[in-house]
Amino acid sequence: MTAIINGVLSGSAYALIAVGFVMIYKGSRIFNLAHGEIGAFGLFIAWYLHNHKVPVLIAFVAGVVVATLVAIIVERTLVRRLVDRSPLAAVASTLGVAFVLAYYEFLQFGVNIKTFPPPFGTFSFNIGNLTVTSSRIMLLVFAAATAAGLAVFLKRTKFGLEVTAAVSDKTLARLSGIRVNRTRMFVWALGGATSGIAAILIASVNTFTPLSTTLVLIRGLTAALLGGLTSITGAFVGGIAIGVVEALVTAHTTVQGADYTAVFVVLLVALLLRPQGIFGGSEA
């Protein structure tokens, strides 16, 4: 039981990353490989501000705003120009962005391991012999709230229809009065904000370095695939499932890398049994 609770809490980090990744995929049909590093860039700015006596909550908000702006810049300068000509080039360019951002973080902030304080105060309680901290609870709360909010937003609002129309048929969407580029930019902004929130909250639980959020993105991407790629709910469930699998394996073996291997075995088996993912085809 303790392992499962532990897994749900760690899985919420993957879920939060996966939800933003899926949001961008749903709105532009692009695998944003810079998703983790865009958030990390916001995190480094938040860390820098906090180190210069800015209150942690303000630093958190500033970091999220910076991540949002970086996502908008990436969409406007690269994705918009490449997506129609060569979607593959657009995906490759996001990998380039990830490395450029990581390299900048190395140069500007150094390679040493850093920490970021919990933005929403510190408290803890015990469940059995497991100590649950405020940071881990906030990760779960934010992951669930973001997933629920985005799912409702996409399913029940006019903007959700706009996003579906814009990725379904660009020309038809434009003829229907939809500003396709603006819609995609807004989706990227939401994805950037989610990535910033995820990176900062993950950093309040673990330590961080440049590229550490991109490593979390690999699990987030696995969660997104497990959930069905176009389903926000699927991404959330996928993230939690991965966290639980990792925790269960870690609780039962000390073999190094077994948790990681188990995650990919689960992914492969799940995709063999259900190639469209757990929630594949669902738009929420």
Next chain:
Amino acid sequence: MLRLDNVHAFYGPVQVLFSIDLEVNDGEIVALLGTNGAGKTTILRVISGVKHPALGDVVWNGESIKGLRPPDVLRRRIVQMPGGRGVFPGMSVQENLEVAGFSFGRDSERLRRRIEAVLEFFPLLADRRRQVAGSLSGGQQQMLTLAKSFIVEPKLLLIDELSLGLAPKIVEELLEIIIRLNRDGVAVVLVDQHVDLALSIANRAYFLERGEIRFSGPAKKLRGRDDLLRSVFLAGARA
């Protein structure tokens, strides 16, 4: 009402329209005819703002609309019905109609009223408003495409390949709807591969060949000119 003055257009380095002069008057049905690749669809795209001309002007009721984006053109109630598939297949009939009214902005009451009015006009769609558009038959999808264009109460309707892939009976029904719409004062530009069909309802027609207007005139007169039709379509086929 609508005038194209000396319009030239390119796709990359390839010029596809050469010095197009075209007019649509109030309440007219104008047919654009020609073989594949003649430039008919590009002319519709230039009018609706999907394609911007490299040279020339597009004038709507005295105002230049050249360079406007499709949402701005749509706001002037110029509506293009795209050729082939004109619906979002993953959305329901209702959602497709809602998307067609995006130009109303936050006026959801106006949108609701228009959707009800349109569904009254298309009772077959009213019975299927929760059905996913992709599961409708080809004729029903084309009917939904037409219904979508009614949402904004068009002043000018640009129709690209109305009859594409449809049974003659369905085409006849759709043509009747267009004629009724035209009687209510909506001008129509009709692009269709079926010359007889287009000329049967058009007031005037333009014949295009490789991006140029070869000749134009009243549809009645052109209907009997097999020699002209043959020369355009054979030249197009040889190109």
